Amino acid sequence: MSEPLPWYKHFWPWFIVVLLLGVIIKSLVALNIAIDNADSLVSDDYYKEGKAINMDLRKIKQAKNLGMQFLVKVEEHQLIITQHGGPQYKAALQVSFIHPTLEDKDFNVNATADGTGAYRIALSNAITGPWNVRLEGFDNSWRIQQRVVINDDVEYWLN
Known part of the structure; x- marks a missing residue:
């Protein structure tokens, strides 16, 4: 009877390892893209900006009243x-x-x-x-x- 081959000489363990490494690398690339292209449209202080909008509306009405x-x-x-x-x-x-x-x-x-x-x-x-x-x-x-x-x-x- 022949001696069984060690695990690292089989095809399937390496196939699974390569797939997992590919997924990890693609995830890191996606994370890097997400961090570099952060959305600048979200406001940190939305409450103050909401109050400022009311002030802006008064200014716009004033411009309309003045013609x-x-x-x-x-x-x-x-x-x-x-x-x-x-x-x-x-x-x-x-x-x-x-x-x-x-x-x-x-x-x-x-x-x-x-x-x-x-x-x-x-x-x-x-x-x-x-x-x-x-x-x-x-x-x-x-x-x-x-x-x-x-x-x-x-x-x-x-x-």
Whole structure:
């Protein structure tokens, strides 16, 4: 009678070990991807943000009561914002472009009016696609906020 082979010389134990190692490696890769791409949309302090939303609603109502209306023209590497309604506003504007999903694309600018009353903002890159646009008076007394889908050389009314 022949001596039985030791376990490590059989095919099936190695087959099972390789399968288990493959699953472990794939799990570690998936964990690494999940950690690197953490969701930035979840708020840590949702209660304070909820209270801030109520303040924002008052500012939006104030802008509607004043009849504030702005025209935003998007050129290749420039935004031109002009006022067409409400009391003439000459102070600086706080302009925010907020991307719906990619936080690193968001940008805020304090814009001042030129001699013609237009607010011109130079852009480093052309912007296209969906954006939440927010215009706010420098004194924080009113706010206009609207979602637009931006294409080059198109005008958008914010009111």
